[in-house]
Amino acid sequence: MKLYHRRAPEGLDRRDDWRDFAACAGLGDLFLPRDERNASSAEQKRICAGCPVKTDCLNAAMKEEGSVDQFRRAGVRGGLTPTERAGLARYGYVPAPHPEEAKADAELSARQKAREQARQLLQEGRPDVEVAATTGLCRTTVGRIREGLGLPNSYHARTPQDAFNERAKPTGDGHMKWDGTNAVTINGRRYTASQLAFVVGYGREPDGSVMVTCGRLGCVDPSHLADQTMREQAKAVAA
Ligand code: SF4
Ligand SMILES: [Zn+2]
Structure with a gap:
């Protein structure tokens, strides 16, 4: 005793x-x-x-x-x-874990599973933000796991299309809205939401400012955006 x-x-x-x-x-x-x-x-x-x-x-x-x-x-x-x-x-008696212990163990194993899933997704090349959303882990933890795996920072690894897919959401009435901060940096280049949408939609950097043509403020549907060159072309056609 x-x-x-x-x-x-x-x-x-x-x-x-x-x-x-x-x-x-x-x-x-x-x-x-x-x-x-x-x-x-x-x-x-x-x-x-x-x-x-x-x-x-x-x-x-x-x-x-x-x-x-x-x-x-x-x-x-x-x-x-x-x-x-x-x-x-x-006779093989296995002590039942104390409820508190069982709860703590379950939490630990859920976290271990999430970390394992994060490792897999990161190795598949998924960006941190997506890995965090899928696994329920915070971005900092995902970043640390990435570091531990020796993988490059997703911030630089992701493409404009990745960033667009992460943030641009359909509004349900034919437009798209941007979910998050209005600036994204990819490979050291800083884009506003509309510039990024333009790059994704037209496969080139915009010329001059990007403007919304559908009348919906903040719309990022690429087909509702035009740069300087496109506006001039439109004007020439109309003239
Ligand atoms: S069950 Fe354990 S704690 Fe309770 S009286 Fe016996 S030895 Fe002590
Ligand atoms: Zn629109």
């Missing part, structure tokens, strides 16, 4: 407080007799039987003691003697 007469027995994980409710608190002499081989365990078992944290206690004991034999187990824990616990271990 671990001496549960104070909170937090040494060396044990303190994710919960079940030890605070141990029925054996203060009964170290009874639970850890000097000569355990000749001591009866009846009294300890009686106390354990009414202990509110018996399952937690047994789980902790089985976890700590692992598969060792009865001679390397001490005292009654969770209502069982060393011999009984050794027998339980031989």
Whole structure:
């Protein structure tokens, strides 16, 4: 028996407080007799039987003691003697994780899965913003994973088409709106949303300013945009 007469027995994980409710608190002499081989365990078992944290206690004991034999187990824990616990271990008893522990483990494994997915997507060349959205990880974490993989910064690796696909959203009534900040830098070149949409739509850099031709302020549908050259051509046709 671990001496549960104070909170937090040494060396044990303190994710919960079940030890605070141990029925054996203060009964170290009874639970850890000097000569355990000749001591009866009846009294300890009686106390354990009414202990509110018996399952937690047994789980902790089985976890700590692992598969060792009865001679390397001490005292009654969770209502069982060393011999009984050794027998339980031989039958493949797997300690149920404490609910708090199980929750923490589930969170950890979900995060590990997300990180693994992020690694795969980054290796496929997906941009950070997309990886973050898919995995639920933050951009900083995705950036760190990218760094760890020795991959170049997606900020520079992505194309105008990638940036456009990430940010331009259909409005549902025949136009497109820009979702996010109005400036994007690609390969060191800074584009406004409409310049970027123009490059994507016409395959060339715009000449002069890019203007919306559909009348919808901020529309980034490439076919609703015109640069200086296009405006002049339109004027010439109309003349
Ligand atoms: S089950 Fe027994 S040994 Fe474990 S905490 Fe309760 S009283 Fe103590
Ligand atoms: Zn439009």
